[in-house]
Amino acid sequence: GGRIVIVGASLAGLRAAEALREKGFRGQLTIIGDEPYEPYDRPPLSKQVLLGHAPADHTKLPRRRAIDAEWRFGVAATGLDRAAKHVHLANGEQVRYDLLLIATGVRARPWFNPAEAALDGVFCIRTRDDATGLREALAAGPRRVLIVGAGFIGSEVASICRELDLAVTVCEMAEAPLVGALGGVIGRIAAEMQRDHGVDLRTGVSVTSLVGDANGRLQSAILSDGSTIEVDVAVVSLGSKRNVEWLEGSGLAAGAFGVGCDAGGRAFDINGVATDSIYAVGDVARAPHALYEYQFLAMEHWDNAVLGAEVAAHNMVSLEPDRRPHLLLPGFWSGQFGVNIKSVGVPSFGDEIVFTQGSVESRSFVAAYGRRGRTVAAVTFDQGKWLEYYAGLIAQSAPFPPPAPGWDQPAEMTP
Ligand code: FAD
Structure with missing residues (x-):
């Protein structure tokens, strides 16, 4: 009751x-x-909805x-x-x-200057309405897009923009995309991936202001290195x-x-x-x-x-006195630049990284993260089938570097 x-x-x-x-x-x-x-x-808001594959009310x-x-x-x-x-x-x-x-x-953490955030063409993306608005702006003909912040959402939106054949500049204060979540080693791979797909990636710089025209439309952005870039759409993706x-x-x-x-x-x-x-x-x-x-x-x-x-x-x-703990392993996925990125554990907790399977050149690999001699996380690029194996190791605080999966490990299922 x-x-x-x-x-x-x-x-x-x-x-x-x-x-x-x-x-x-x-x-x-x-x-x-x-x-x-x-x-x-x-999740579909920064993926299928922006691509125009699904309207926001289908989510x-x-x-x-x-x-x-x-x-x-x-x-x-x-x-x-x-x-x-x-x-x-x-x-x-x-x-x-x-x-x-x-x-x-x-x-979404809003752009710090409310007057600039209110310019026509400046977007965040957290809600259905945000995604619908951004989709319309991206679909409205040739656009120059600026992504402010290259975390997961910013990187996903950059990827969609390239799929839509739009010119896109990504500004990231850190030395590479995804560094906060995945660290510098994977960040450098993500940076190469973005550049290979035609993204104008600027790292180690921040956007200092967004500038509008007389009609309140976004016109340009000024960067901390003193440069100015002409843009029609800015996506503020600075976390939450x-x-x-x-x-x-x-x-x-x-x-x-x-x-x-x-x-x-x-x-x-x-x-x-x-x-x-x-x-x-x-x-x-x-x-x-x-x-x-x-x-x-x-x-x-x-x-x-x-x-x-x-x-x-x-x-x-529940009337049981022993309350179930929340011991699940954190995990997430992201799709960008044709790669399916998955993670288990907490990569940002690790201070060592080792590539255990696959190949970095082909952007199809498993990276394991360690801290104080134990395995704390794993990230896969197009190798999601191995996630469960690493989740098992992380749950047992297995030694780092982790053992490679042996023949008794479940291999890829063939239908
Ligand atoms: P929310 O979904 O944030 O829901 C909270 C709700 O509470 C909102 O509707 C909010 O408006 C409402 N609310 C807030 N304050 C009040 C109040 N005072 N009174 C009443 N209501 C209130 N995760 C992944 O693992 N993989 C992905 O690929 C991925 N992609 C994402 C892409 C985008 C664009 C976004 C925005 C998120 C993505 N996520 C992804 C994260 C995932 O969507 C969130 O972890 C998830 O939505 C969390 O759910 P929640 O119910 O805790 O919070």
């Missing part, structure tokens, strides 16, 4: 709602989302089961009163909960900010780092004590990970939202 309120109606919120019903929760379920849409999938997340919930779309939660167990909504309503799940995710402002004053351990929670999803209060009635999952949550020295990891990945939702839902309704 009782009432469970979920704030955030996206991947983590939907999967948690389904899991709660799956696990026998029969009380009232209310899901509050500030977007006007039913839960949809974000609705498939439902796993009926969940008999009260959905509140288009209304934001603006506050949390833990003493009264109320969530305050933007329309003045208060919603009472017995258990609360925070799944408010992140938003966590949606935690509505939790201010609630006494929860929530801030720019996210919502701190234990391995079972229970949110911590500001004294570091896990609450009994509030949980957090998905991109907004940060839990310590036993395999990574109990560091509070940011895991802004699809798998983490799905599996975290499952664990939190279990812990919210």
Whole structure:
């Protein structure tokens, strides 16, 4: 019985709602989302949607089961009163909960200058509407595109632009693309890949301002090396900010780092004590990970939202005293420049890297990451079939460099 309120109606919120019903929760379920849409999938936004292969309204997340919930779309939660167990909504309503799940995710980190961000032609990409707007801008004839920041999303958009045969310049402050997530060795491979595909990649420079014409249309960008480039479209892809402002004053351990929670999803209060009635999952949550020295990891990945939702839902309704920990391995995928990149573990945690299989020249390989003599992550370029093998090694903290897969390892399945 009782009432469970979920704030955030996206991947983590939907999967948690389904899991709660799956696990026998029969009380009232209310899901509050500030977007006007039913839960949809974000990965296709920087891939198929930009290419024009699927309109943004075809990204609705498939439902796993009926969940008999009260959905509140288009209304934001603006506050949390833990003493009264109320969530305050933007329309003045208060919603009472017995258990609360925070799944408010992140938003794109906006361009630092609001007047420049408002120029016609400047985009971020996080939502359906963002993707629709950018798609229209890219499809509107010959365009010169500037990508500000070469993380995963920026690199994916650069790749799409080349597929669309658009001139694209990528500016990255680090020495190469993807360095923050995957390190410099893989970053250099990514840089070559971008240049081979005709991207004008500028590294070690930042964009200092975006300049508009008299009609408020983006016209050019000024870089930190003093150069100016003419552009029609700029995609600001500088990472994310966590949606935690509505939790201010609630006494929860929530801030720019996210919502701190234990391995079972229970949110911590500001004294570091896990609450009994509030949980957090998905991109907004940060839990310590036993395999990574109990560091509070940011895991802004699809798998983490799905599996975290499952664990939190279990812990919210289960009567078992031992709460299931969130011990899953982080992992993600990305498609760019014709290569399928996959990762398991936490590459940024490693300080050594070794290529274990395949070949770097053909951009089809496995790289393993180590720290203090053990294997902590693996990244594959077009060799995703090996991911499970490395996941097994990482879960066991296997020695680094890791053993090559032997003949008893599952090889590629032949149909
Ligand atoms: P979100 O999807 O961010 O959902 C949070 C929801 O809460 C949003 O709808 C938000 O508007 C809402 N909300 C926020 N504040 C409030 C409030 N106060 N009140 C009510 N509602 C609120 N991951 C991968 O592993 N592989 C990929 O290839 C990949 N590609 C991606 C491409 C793009 C363009 C983007 C944006 C993300 C990609 N991701 C990818 C990441 C993946 O989409 C996220 O990890 C996932 O969406 C996280 O789900 P979530 O439910 O935790 O958060």
